[in-house]
Amino acid sequence: MNAVNDNSEALAQQAIGLMELTSLNADDTQERIIALCQRALTPVGDVAAVCVLPRFAGLARRTLDNLRARDVKVVAAVNFPGGSPMIASVESETQAAILAGADEIDLVYPFHALLGGNKHIGGEMIxxxxxxxxxxxxxxxxxxxxxxxxxxxxxxxxxxxxxEGAGFLKTSTGKQIISATPQASRILLEAIAETGAHVGLKASGNVRTLAEAQVYMEQASARFGDFWLEQGRLRLGATSLLDDLLLHLGVGS
Structure with a gap:
């Protein structure tokens, strides 16, 4: 089967395996995170990962382990969402999340500092x-x-x-007016291609439908080949997307 094709069911099935289910709200509760982890295990396959705030990394990992879903990664979002320039705070958040069981760290780059003219803080923080x-x-x-x-x-x-050793480049937090765009992801893919690094892409924010997900899947496939359409290379950071994918597969969410 061609990895990107006109068969919406096959495409939806593939997209589920690339998804990062996300809950990054200030008012998140333990119950909400447990429900998120349960939702990660769909009747048609598991998503790639769940992305949570650092304080919930341990709960997410334990919940997924109890559900026998060790292969579903736990991503902890640090320096979220504002991209503070405080390196010590990032180090503390990162260490705590890893000790709690996070498989991946998602660092928000200090973008305001860069816009303010500080060209060095980002590299130092990473x-x-x-x-x-x-x-x-x-x-x-x-x-x-x-x-x-x-x-x-x-x-x-x-x-x-x-x-500095990034494993993935991600378009956005999803908390700004403009989030993921095909134009932005194209720049990220180009940087990955030109460096020849084993680095993946995460398209995150406003990826709500199969049609929107397909844009990023086709971009990655066109640039690198169909082998890139796996969770170690491409992720779709979203939550509402899952409803649309399950709808295409005839499964209630």
């Missing part, structure tokens, strides 16, 4: 966070492309993130 991850957790860098906007600036951040 390096410090990567050092805390060591070999215990992979590292995603969320660029907040809708705020940075300038293609050259976005590309520059991508290069720094890759150089």
């Amino acid at each position: 390096a410090a966070c990567k050092a805390k991850c060591t070999r215990r957790a992979s590292l995603t860098i969320t660029l907040e492309t809708g705020v940075l906007r300038d293609p050259q600036m976005i590309y520059g951040v991508c290069r720094v993130a890759i150089q």
